[in-house]
Amino acid sequence: MIRLFVGLDLPGDLAERLAGLTAGLPGARRIEPENLHLTLRFVGEIDEATAADLDLALTRVEAAPFTLTLTELGLFGDRHRARTLWRGVEASPPLRRLAGRIEAAATRVGLAAETRRFTPHITLARLDSVRPERLQRALAVPPPPETLAVEAFTLFQSHLSPHGAQYERLVSYPLTA
Ligand code: 2AM
Numbered sequence: 001m002i003r004l005f006v007g008l009d010l011p012g013d014l015a016e017r018l019a020g021l022t023a024g025l026p027g028a029r030r031i032e033p034e035n036l037h038l039t040l041r042f043v044g045e046i047d048e049a050t051a052a053d054l055d056l057a058l059t060r061v062e063a064a065p066f067t068l069t070l071t072e073l074g075l076f077g078d079r080h081r082a083r084t085l086w087r088g089v090e091a092s093p094p095l096r097r098l099a100g101r102i103e104a105a106a107t108r109v110g111l112a113a114e115t116r117r118f119t120p121h122i123t124l125a126r127l128d129s130v131r132p133e134r135l136q137r138a139l140a141v142p143p144p145p146e147t148l149a150v151e152a153f154t155l156f157q158s159h160l161s162p163h164g165a166q167y168e169r170l171v172s173y174p175l176t177a
Pocket of ligand 1 (some may be wrong): 005037038039084122123158
């Protein structure tokens, strides 16, 4: 079995700037710049044969390159406990289209359809029981504008460990006009 997801890799300089946004935040376990990414489709544990089928289906996904705009900082969690700090991404039509085609590829190879709404984001830090109000001041400052030129998408393998997950880039699928 192999734990996979499909996402967008980030250029190193952008990843460094994004990682810098969470420096010094209370209770934040920062994601290392080389692990930052945007998930388009979480796959989870699948067998090697299905992974090979998925790879083939992903090579057939067609989409033109496009540019993404990064948006605000935000939190997942609840009123009492923030769990994840992320930078949002504009859910533009080309991004939705690409995610939709990847979803279609995933269901074609027999994966269960994704039922959760697509909320594109780049997770920057995991938070240890931080009360959301402790982060309000940091989140109120708009982060510097950033864009991302999307010229490929990537199949990642997730390696879980007690020190946090490491994401290995397995295959890059170029977008062509
Ligand atoms: P997250 O950053 O919001 O946690 C690898 O785990 C990537 O897949 C992460 O970006 C994670 O999003 C995303 N993901 C989506 N659904 C997931 C799930 N059910 N379990 C683990 N990761 C998931």
